[in-house]
């Protein structure tokens with residue numbers, strides 16, 4: 001555990017009855033970090049958050065927050081904030097009263113209360129909205145009220161479960177920026193759940209990619225995006241053309257094949273992003289079965305003996321049509337090497 005560690009999950013095991021859905025998970029989160037839990041539906045993200053919040057008791061392992069074992073501490077004694085996707089504000093209460101609610105339960109009153117609520121609303125840019133009702137706010141503003149409501153409780157860690165999923169695309173982008181701003185400005189430690197890789201990449205300091213209740217890869221957005229270690233992570237971040245090494249050959253959905261070049265020692269797989277497949281030259285060929293112009297790029301799908309190959313080329317390159325036979329190349333230097 002480093003000096004900076006604020007939250008440690010040690011061999012955390014979480015079960016529903018006999019069904020273990022998170023198995024001996026180890027994770028250390030530093031103060032001030034924004035961590036994304038990313039993974040497909042059912043991989044255990046929400047369950048992990050519930051355990052950190054104290055809404056379920058682990059069947060094994062421990063949760064240490066700021067040096068204190070909180071594994072069996074009830075939620076209201078943990079100093080963990082929680083903001084779920086249904087951030088339900090009280091419709092009959094003003095913005096001020098919504099944000100003040102938890103503080104009042106703790107016994108805060110008068111000028112202390114006003115000052116703290118005021119700080120919370122300013123932090124999310126809603127200083128002038130204290131008297132409004134939730135119904136008179138946009139979806140993004142309502143979300144910010146929910147964020148202020150969590151912030152004023154001064155949690156050691158703030159957990160956000162799919163915080164942006166209820167927002168339309170434009171508001172989601174706006175709230176992304178806002179979340180990041182509030183988080184950095186207040187040196188908050190946040191863990192958020194998402195199954196949207198672009199959200200994780202753009203927001204997080206580090207990303208935890210989960211699969212079947214375990215950590216598949218942990219790293220910075222650059223690590224995860226550029227250096228996926230397994231076929232699962234490569235697939236999740238859009239590599240598309242992914243092959244495993246089987247007895248010295250590469251195998252995807254089609255025939256096993258060899259490359260003109262030697263495979264790197266220890267490689268368990270190779271993967272190419274569509275834009276790293278070279279089109280118009282090389283040892284392989286395929287028939288165009290999909291062609292789309294998407295603005296900056298042309299996207300092609302080639303039917304080949306190796307399986308379908310996805311290729312992106314710059315839109316300024318000459319167009320190809322369906323049925324055309326094209327050569328392509330898969331070079332080791334353009335691939336990411338999968339170590340697992």
Ligand SMILES: Nc1ncnc2c1ncn2[C@@H]1O[C@H](COP(=O)(O)OP(=O)(O)OP(=O)(O)O)[C@@H](O)[C@H]1O
Nearest residue numbers: 016019021039040041042043044045046047048195
């Ligand atoms: N209350 C429950 N009782 C029994 N099993 C549950 C319960 N909640 C979740 N599970 C199971 O635990 C596993 C992990 O669920 P969890 O909700 O943590 O996944 P998730 O990664 O958050 O998924 P999603 O992205 O769909 O929210 C799933 O297989 C799910 O079916």
